[in-house]
Each structure stands twice: as C-alpha cells, then as structure tokens.
Amino acid sequence: DAGITQSPRHKVTETGTPVTLRCHQTENHRYMYWYRQDPGHGLRLIHYSYGVKDTDKGEVSDGYSVSRSKTEDFLLTLESATSSQTSVYFCAISESGGLAYEQYFGPGTRLTVT
Amino acid sequence: GESVGLHLPTLSVQEGDNSIINCAYSNSASDYFIWYKQESGKGPQFIIDIRSNMDKRQGQRVTVLLNKTVKHLSLQIAATQPGDSAVYFCAENMGSNTGKLIFGQGTTLQVKP
Numbered sequence: 001d002a003g004i005t006q007s008p009r010h011k012v013t014e015t016g017t018p019v020t021l022r023c024h025q026t027e028n029h030r031y032m033y034w035y036r037q038d039p040g041h042g043l044r045l046i047h048y049s050y051g052v053k054d055t056d057k058g059e060v061s062d063g064y065s066v067s068r069s070k071t072e073d074f075l076l077t078l079e080s081a082t083s084s085q086t087s088v089y090f091c092a093i094s095e096s097g098g099l100a101y102e103q104y105f106g107p108g109t110r111l112t113v114t
Numbered sequence: 115g116e117s118v119g120l121h122l123p124t125l126s127v128q129e130g131d132n133s134i135i136n137c138a139y140s141n142s143a144s145d146y147f148i149w150y151k152q153e154s155g156k157g158p159q160f161i162i163d164i165r166s167n168m169d170k171r172q173g174q175r176v177t178v179l180l181n182k183t184v185k186h187l188s189l190q191i192a193a194t195q196p197g198d199s200a201v202y203f204c205a206e207n208m209g210s211n212t213g214k215l216i217f218g219q220g221t222t223l224q225v226k227p
Contacts, residue, residue, distance in 0.1 A: 033213075040219070041219070042203060042217040043158070043203065044217070045214060058214065090157050090158070092157075102148055103148075103160075103213065104160065105150075105157030105159070106157050107156060107157050108156070
C-alpha cells in the first residue's frame with residue numbers, strides 16, 4: 001500500500017461520540033486525501049491537504065474536519081458521529097496535485113456508528 | 115454536477131478471454147484519467163493512467179483507450195485471469211492542480227474458471 005497506514009482499521013462507536021482516524025505515510029508526498037466509500041456511491045472525496053496546515057474541502061465534507069500538522073500525518077475527525085457516517089474510509093497520497101500523478105491508497109478503516 | 119459513470123455494474127468473463135470495461139465521463143475539461151482495481155477488503159490499486167492528449171496507452175496485459183469525441187474510456191484486460199477478479203473504477207482529474215479525482219461507481223469483474 002505504498003507506505004501508507006491507517007489506524008484504526010476497524011472501529012465501532014456510538015452516535016454522538018467524537019472519532020479520529022489517522023493516516024500515516026512514509027513517502028514524503030505533499031498531497032493527502034480522505035475518501036469515503038459506500039455502496040452505490042463509489043469513492044467520494046471528503047477533504048484533502050496540499051501541504052502542512054493546508055487543507056480544503058471535498059464533495060462530502062459536512063460533519064468532518066481534518067488536520068495536518070506534519071507531512072506524514074493526516075487526521076480525519078468526526079466531531080459527533082452519526083449513523084450516516086458508517087462507511088469505509090480511505091486515505092490516499094499523491095506526489096503532486098498536477099497532471100499525471102496518481103494517488104496511492106491505504107488499506108482503509110471500516111467505521112460503524114451505532 | 116459532473117460525474118463519471120460505468121456502463122455495466124458486473125462483467126462475467128471466461129478465464130483466458132479478453133475483458134473490456136467501459137466508462138463514460140461528462141466533463142470535457144477532464145485532462146487525466148486513471149483506472150483502479152480494488153480487491154475485496156483492500157484499498158484501490160493503481161492500474162494505468164492516460165492523459166487527454168493520448169488515445170491509447172498500454173501496460174502489462176492492460177490497455178486503456180480514450181475517445182474524447184464521445185467522452186468514453188475503456189480498460190481492456192488481455193487473457194483474463196482469476197486474479198483479475200475485482201471491482202474496477204475509472205477516475206477523472208477535472209483539470210485542476212489539486213489532484214482531486216472524481217470516481218465512477220465501479221464495475222465488478224468476475225472471472226469464471
């Protein structure tokens with residue numbers, strides 16, 4: 001998985017609790033992304049980062065926040081988890097945000113909100 | 115909004131046959147396309163990419179064809195093997211420098227022995 005780890009790999013939490021997912025890379029890539037994957041929706045971008053402390057929203061950012069205090073770590077936080085946030089979350093990295101630089105994906109985190 | 119779609123949700127082929135997975139995109143500004151393979155329980159894995167200034171690109175057993183006139187992308191897998199069984203996604207970069215990708219819904223490829 002191209003030097004990308006995600007933690008935890010599985011998590012079950014209750015509605016209303018805060019949850020933080022971590023993505024760690026050893027590739028020193030500048031760009032990092034958080035996606036969620038749901039049946040019938042494919043992969044949808046939540047947030048992305050183009051450098052330390054530089055982040056921006058994706059298409060499904062409501063209810064999520066991110067932080068990137070160092071190059072290798074990108075955190076995704078659900079401030080108050082809801083059942084609609086039950087999903088598989090993937091982190092991806094890219095050397096560049098420009099043309100012809102593919103994204104490499106981590107192994108995913110399966111989150112269940114009860 | 116703009117979206118990338120796939121023509122068939124499931125494709126079943128005989129081992130050894132060639133597979134063709136199709137993808138339609140709607141954003142004429144898209145300039146970069148990628149095919150990913152996702153096996154059960156794993157993250158998407160890069161297969162091959164193509165820029166909009168190309169019509170065809172070949173890799174090992176895979177070929178991607180791009181028809182900008184009809185906004186169509188296809189992935190051809192030669193001599194399909196059981197290990198090719200997975201979900202295949204196409205994705206497009208909509209011309210920005212952020213690297214943001216829009217993914218299609220995915221096509222499940224089933225290889226029959």
